[in-house]
Amino acid sequence: MLTFEEAVRALAALDVGARATRVERIPLARARGRVLAEDIAIDQDQPGFDRATMDGFAVCLDGQQRSFRIRGVVTAGTTFEGTLAPGEAVRIMTGAPAPAETTVVPIERTTFEEGQATVEVDHVPDAGRNVAWRGEDAHAGDVLVARGTRLAPAHLSVAAMAGAVDAAVFQRPVVSVVTTGDEVGGTGAAAIRDSNGPLLDGLLDALGADVQRRHARDDEGELAGALEDAAASADIIVTTGGVSMGTHDLVPSMLDRLGFETVFHKVQVQPGKPVLVAARGDGALFIGLPGNPVSVLATAHLFLFPALGHFLGGWAPRWIEVPMASDYSHDGRRHLFLPASIETGGLRPASWNGSGDLIAAAAADGLVELPVGATFRAGDPARFLPYIGHSIGERAVLPPRQR
Structure with missing residues (x-):
């Protein structure tokens, strides 16, 4: 079984061939x-000219003089034809080109009446105030x-x-999601509503993939048919469920008939240990996620999205460091990625009922990385991966047990 770090390196080494360079212009x-x-x-330079940053008067300074003769008005989109001599000014609006060698005095620092020939300023400003100079934001040719x-x-x-x-x-990669299981979407007391399909639809759409989705029961023929259909057109096939050790976990046995070779199967992580990654010679990938909904949420971020990045110019989810809100220790045996929320005071891991507790996981802002034996004091930085498509802080208010 690979460590998380080994799995990350294996994902980075995947080669999707010509699929990585498909580009369109839109x-x-x-x-x-x-x-x-x-x-x-x-x-071009930005700004493309010396630009007034507020309404007022562009004055050409003359020592300590506070009275200036008004030569005209410059509005946004127009220019002053000519030059100003010391002691002269123009009325100017925000965004308009400032005449050469002028300083802009805010309108509230002046005294004048419409139609009069002069304007009085209440102070002598520093030269060049309230002017954004040509090229100060960017020069022509700069990559923005x-x-x-x-x-x-x-x-x-x-x-x-x-x-x-x-x-x-980059062209949208085609991702075919195949949810599996007799229990999913069925009827009766043991049936489970399909939460994984909508989750992956939303996550993959947010990442710019074209998503196809189908469901297969725990029947070898039905599953084989669904996967063969998916393999015919998809850049990535994603399955949920069927990758562990149960009698109905049929997905690994399907790889050979689809032409895929296993890259790794099982990683020392929690949740999501049974995750499976396989590759085909034409650059297509196969990502088998566990069926547990929180495991799907976690392994999609940890394994599916970095794999998807091979089709998107190497894009990858961005980890950040956030201080822990309180002391926390992880004494488990696997590398833990725990749902956590960014709150006042720092990062607060969720109080949850295990990897089936989707309610608590969905109320978090992302995943905090907790290596085996990790001990944090309040204020210590921890690696945190925000959920894709999720705005930090925009979550439901849940009972204390789930927070």
Whole structure:
């Protein structure tokens, strides 16, 4: 059985061949959530001119003089034709080009009346105040959005400012999810509602994958048919359940007939020890997740998403360090990834009823990494992986037992 670190290295070494370089160009308006395949560089200095940062008067200083002759008005989108001599000024609006050698005095620091020829300022400002200088944010040719960025609205705004109208992005990998089990979606007292399918639909959609989903009962023929259909078109086949040691855990036996070779099966982690990863010569991958819903949530973040990153220019989920809110020790025998919430005071691991307690896990903000034997004092930093598609702090208020 691999350690978590060994499994991470094995995932990083996967080779998906030409599937890793499939790129398309789409309008910026449709690029949110996609992974950028080429750097976006700005085509001009930003700002492109010396820009007033507030409404007021652009004055050409003349020693300690506080009275300036008004030469005109400059609004956003217009320019002042000519130059100002010392002791002269123009009325200027936020965002307008400031004439050369001027300083902007805020409107509230001036005294004037409409139509009069001069403006009085209540102080002599430092030269160059309230002006954003040409190129101070970026110079023409600077990369503003780097390859591998998952495009959020702010990135799209910066890209548009840089002059881009479209973006080269990695094509959406096709992920076929096959949930398994007689108990899932059935009827009767022992039936279990399908929570894994919607979970993976949402997570994979947030990551920019095209998701196909089907269900197979614990029947060798039905499962084989579902997996063969999935293998015909998918870049990644994802199964939930059927990878452990039970009599109905049929997934591992299907790999040979589908042309996949096992990379690893079982990792020393909790939850999700039975996770399975396999690869095929044409670059397709097979990720077998356990059936327990919290195990699916955890192993999707720990193993599925790094595998998906091979189709997205090497993108990977981002771990951060967050201080622990209180003392915590892990005396278990496996590398633990425990749901935890970021709260006032730091990171607080969930109080849960084990890896079947989806309610407590879903109320958390992500997973805290707790190696075997780890001991934390309040304030010690811990590695934390935020849930994909989840806004930290936007969670249900749950009873104390589950928090």
